[in-house]
Amino acid sequence: xxxxxxxxxxxxxxxxxxxxxxxxxxxxxxxxxxxxxxxxxxxxxxxxxxxxxxxxxxxxxxxxxxxx
Numbered sequence: 001x002x003x004x005x006x007x008x009x010x011x012x013x014x015x016x017x018x019x020x021x022x023x024x025x026x027x028x029x030x031x032x033x034x035x036x037x038x039x040x041x042x043x044x045x046x047x048x049x050x051x052x053x054x055x056x057x058x059x060x061x062x063x064x065x066x067x068x
Contacts (some may be wrong), residue, residue: 025033056065 052065056062
């Protein structure tokens with residue numbers, strides 16, 4: 001009876017040490033990142049809303065409005 005081959009990916013993962021690359025951030029830096037993300041979403045929201053409403057009126061699918 002032949003032996004089953006072992007997966008190489010499991011042995012590689014077990015041998016590699018996990019490195020932590022995250023650097024602790026100051027509260028001011030975290031708030032700045034939150035503000036940047038919020039501004040990106042707000043700036044794009046009008047265009048996203050227009051496209052969503054257009055797709056609903058053309059396609060007739062009301063389920064897309066639940067997302068809005």
